[in-house]
Amino acid sequence: MIKIEYLSKKFGDLVVLKDISTEIKTGEVVTIIGPSGTGKSTFLRCLNLLETPSGGSITINGVDILDKKTDVAQIRQKMNMVFQSFNLFSHLSVMENLTLGPIKLQGISEQEAQAKALELLRLVGLAEKAGNYPDELSGGQQQRVAIARCLAMEPEIILFDEPTSALDPTMIREVLSVIRRLAKEGMTMAIVTHEMDFARDVSNRVLYMDEGLIYEEGTPEQIFEHPQKEKTRAFINRILSYTRRISSPDYDLYAINAEIEAFCEKQILPKKTRNNLLLLVEELLQIYAPYLGPIVLDITITYSEKNDRLELICESTGEQANPIESASLADELGLMIIRNLTESIDYQWINGKNRLQFLIKK
Amino acid sequence: MDLHTRTEGNAIVVTLSGRLDAVTAPEFEKSIRELIDSGNSRIVVDFDQLDYISSAGLRGLLLMAKLLNAKGGQSCLANVKGNVRSVFDMCGFCSVFKMENSVAEALAAIA
Numbered sequence: 001m002i003k004i005e006y007l008s009k010k011f012g013d014l015v016v017l018k019d020i021s022t023e024i025k026t027g028e029v030v031t032i033i034g035p036s037g038t039g040k041s042t043f044l045r046c047l048n049l050l051e052t053p054s055g056g057s058i059t060i061n062g063v064d065i066l067d068k069k070t071d072v073a074q075i076r077q078k079m080n081m082v083f084q085s086f087n088l089f090s091h092l093s094v095m096e097n098l099t100l101g102p103i104k105l106q107g108i109s110e111q112e113a114q115a116k117a118l119e120l121l122r123l124v125g126l127a128e129k130a131g132n133y134p135d136e137l138s139g140g141q142q143q144r145v146a147i148a149r150c151l152a153m154e155p156e157i158i159l160f161d162e163p164t165s166a167l168d169p170t171m172i173r174e175v176l177s178v179i180r181r182l183a184k185e186g187m188t189m190a191i192v193t194h195e196m197d198f199a200r201d202v203s204n205r206v207l208y209m210d211e212g213l214i215y216e217e218g219t220p221e222q223i224f225e226h227p228q229k230e231k232t233r234a235f236i237n238r239i240l241s242y243t244r245r246i247s248s249p250d251y252d253l254y255a256i257n258a259e260i261e262a263f264c265e266k267q268i269l270p271k272k273t274r275n276n277l278l279l280l281v282e283e284l285l286q287i288y289a290p291y292l293g294p295i296v297l298d299i300t301i302t303y304s305e306k307n308d309r310l311e312l313i314c315e316s317t318g319e320q321a322n323p324i325e326s327a328s329l330a331d332e333l334g335l336m337i338i339r340n341l342t343e344s345i346d347y348q349w350i351n352g353k354n355r356l357q358f359l360i361k362k
Numbered sequence: 363m364d365l366h367t368r369t370e371g372n373a374i375v376v377t378l379s380g381r382l383d384a385v386t387a388p389e390f391e392k393s394i395r396e397l398i399d400s401g402n403s404r405i406v407v408d409f410d411q412l413d414y415i416s417s418a419g420l421r422g423l424l425l426m427a428k429l430l431n432a433k434g435g436q437s438c439l440a441n442v443k444g445n446v447r448s449v450f451d452m453c454g455f456c457s458v459f460k461m462e463n464s465v466a467e468a469l470a471a472i473a
Contacts, residue, residue, distance in 0.1 A: 253384060253385055275414070282416045282418075286418065331417075333420055333421065336417075337416070337417055337449060337452050340452040341452075
């Protein structure tokens with residue numbers, strides 16, 4: 001459907017995209033992941049001609065869209081885009097936002113456009129908001145309206161540029177569920193996202209972009225479970241887990257808490273789970289505290305939405321000993337809390353380190 | 363953590379808000395010691411505004427009970443709920459301390 005060959009983009013001397021070549025087939029859902037500033041959004045914007053590529057070619061169903069004779073407005077109708085900042089017309093009602101394009105650009109009647117708009121609003125769960133204005137809606141609702149508006153133009157492919165990055169965690173799910181539904185219905189989509197579990201679930205193919213090129217691509221399983229290249233591996237590990245090294249008894253508990261809360265927010269974990277995790281970490285740090293300095297503790301928290309598992313791993317240097325079975329604990333209070341917050345606790349001596357692995361109750 | 367005290371009859375009401383954790387527990391213990399050392403023997407701790415407690419906070423409460431017992435005093439906890447209540451349940455503290463649903467009931471319990 002879309003064939004991209006040797007696509008490049010420069011802003012002055014700054015090379016943002018270098019020789020990108022890939023294809024997006026009809027019905028395929030392609031997610032584009034990677035660190036910030038590696039050209040993901042620029043790549044999408046080039047596809048939609050919001051940025052003019054510096055080189056290469058893009059063809060849609062055999063038509064070269066970089067040809068000067070190509071009707072850009074028509075291309076944008078075929079390949080519509082949803083932006084992170086919604087871009088709704090604030091002076092128009094939800095219904096008017098959805099019907100403006102079909103009436104003006106497709107020439108269909110107001111009545112027909114409204115009937116279609118209502119159908120699409122039902123699809124995204126917002127039919128009752130047809131008469132409201134964008135500023136009367138939450139961020140999540142505005143983004144769902146933006147998706148419905150995009151669908152109103154009956155595009156052949158939708159490009160999503162970080163559709164949830166401007167939303168509060170509570171609103172992210174409602175938008176992702178609409179996109180998941182479109183994927184199930186066979187809509188062709190290219191999605192730039194930082195929601196890794198979503199990317200893993202919804203995609204047929206994942207493009208990992210780094211250094212302005214498609215650094216690695218593959219199925220979600222290949223990219224998330226068995227990444228082949230070093231930078232992909234480092235990125236996947238970083239995004240799906242939280243790691244903190246603690247080497248002093250004077251650690252900053254509140255700084256650690258803030259980092260854990262940010263991780264939980266990214267993973268959209270419920271508040272109760274966050275509280276339990278913070279409590280578990282505090283109790284463990286209290287147990288390790290007398291030994292820190294001579295020993296170093298690495299805490300790693302991992303969450304898998306797919307398996308619904310939240311795990312915490314403590315790896316510490318020092319002599320072989322299970323830190324939570326030490327006879328030197330002042331009392332059992334911390335241990336009682338730890339046992340209550342976890343489903344299982346495993347101790348192992350691995351590679352010269354004491355490793356405690358906790359499966360956290362959710 | 364914020365800690366405020368007020369006198370109600372012959373008792374002191376200690377109102378806590380925020381977090382009672384490894385960082386703030388020493389401050390709580392210091393305040394409790396000062397109150398008991400200055401002759402207060404009936405203490406109600408109001409947890410209504412407390413969002414979080416860890417084992418460090420629980421140890422502070424045990425210290426309070428121990429110091430009061432030594433002086434023949436009494437304590438009662440009020441409004442222990444939500445996350446804080448869960449931690450009390452985990453450690454069996456609900457059977458260790460007198461607990462009431464309001465400050466007024468707690469004051470009556472140790473009157």
